[in-house]
Amino acid sequence: MAAAKTSSKTSRQSPPRRNVPKTAATGPLPAAPPEREPVFQLIVRKLEEDVVLGRRHPRERLVEQDLCTAFDTHRGDIRLALFELEKRGIVERIPNRGAIVRDLKPGEVSEIYLVREELEVMAVRILPFPVAPSDIVRLETVQREHGKAVDAGDLLAVFHSNVQFHRALFGLCGNHCLIETIENLAQKVSGIRSYAYANPGALNEARQDHIAMIEALRHSRRDELIMLTRRHLKPAEQAYVRAYRQRFGDGAAT
Numbered sequence: 001m002a003a004a005k006t007s008s009k010t011s012r013q014s015p016p017r018r019n020v021p022k023t024a025a026t027g028p029l030p031a032a033p034p035e036r037e038p039v040f041q042l043i044v045r046k047l048e049e050d051v052v053l054g055r056r057h058p059r060e061r062l063v064e065q066d067l068c069t070a071f072d073t074h075r076g077d078i079r080l081a082l083f084e085l086e087k088r089g090i091v092e093r094i095p096n097r098g099a100i101v102r103d104l105k106p107g108e109v110s111e112i113y114l115v116r117e118e119l120e121v122m123a124v125r126i127l128p129f130p131v132a133p134s135d136i137v138r139l140e141t142v143q144r145e146h147g148k149a150v151d152a153g154d155l156l157a158v159f160h161s162n163v164q165f166h167r168a169l170f171g172l173c174g175n176h177c178l179i180e181t182i183e184n185l186a187q188k189v190s191g192i193r194s195y196a197y198a199n200p201g202a203l204n205e206a207r208q209d210h211i212a213m214i215e216a217l218r219h220s221r222r223d224e225l226i227m228l229t230r231r232h233l234k235p236a237e238q239a240y241v242r243a244y245r246q247r248f249g250d251g252a253a254t
Helices: 002-014 022-026 039-052 064-071 075-087 106-126 133-152 155-171 178-187 188-197 199-219 222-248
Strands: 091-094 098-101
Touching: 022 098, 039 064, 039 075, 039 155, 064 075, 075 098, 075 155, 091 106, 091 199, 098 188, 106 178, 106 222, 133 199, 155 178, 155 188, 155 199, 188 199, 188 222, 199 222
Parallel strands: none
Antiparallel strands: 091 098
8 A cells, every 4th residue: 555655646746947049948049149240351342342432443552551550450351351451353463562442454455344234135035034023023123232332422322223123133144153153253353333323324324224124124125134134234344444444544544
């Protein structure tokens, strides 16, 4: 009987409690803090924006000590940033002189744009139709931001929203090698954008081209999209060549 009573008591006992962290008992774990942008990447972004907006000009020296002071950092970060900008074709390192904003000759720009045109046309030529409605909505959303930036005269926002628009457009082709090559070439000539941005009419034309591209995508009009892609590249190249020749003369253009 005693044994039976003991067994009965044992059977009614609660199972042992597990050690549960307090955070799990009181609610979900707090979200991890957002990762901070590495300093050298911030410097890359800011210097590229300066070039795009015409705050820094072709052949302008980028003095490491001045940049250390401007960004409140050390030479290691500055050198990493300049190395990355050199890879992108925005900065050029000259022996015994240091780094300068790359001086793209009009002949070089024309060569790059000729290749860009063929690659971007290739992307829209292989792009599968019909385009998903969600992709059309995504392009429209980006273009609305671009249009707002044009109306506000916010050239930095124009630059970033324009990059996002074309990244989304060419991303539809699905060929990752082609997408990467298009983006790399666009980075090499990012410094010439300021010459087109100086003309409000050109900015509005770019906006209208974007809207027309979306309509061509919506209705699967490939020939129209190819024509718009070719036309869209011309104003920036032409504005840069004119400005370069006015500043440095025809003799420095090759």
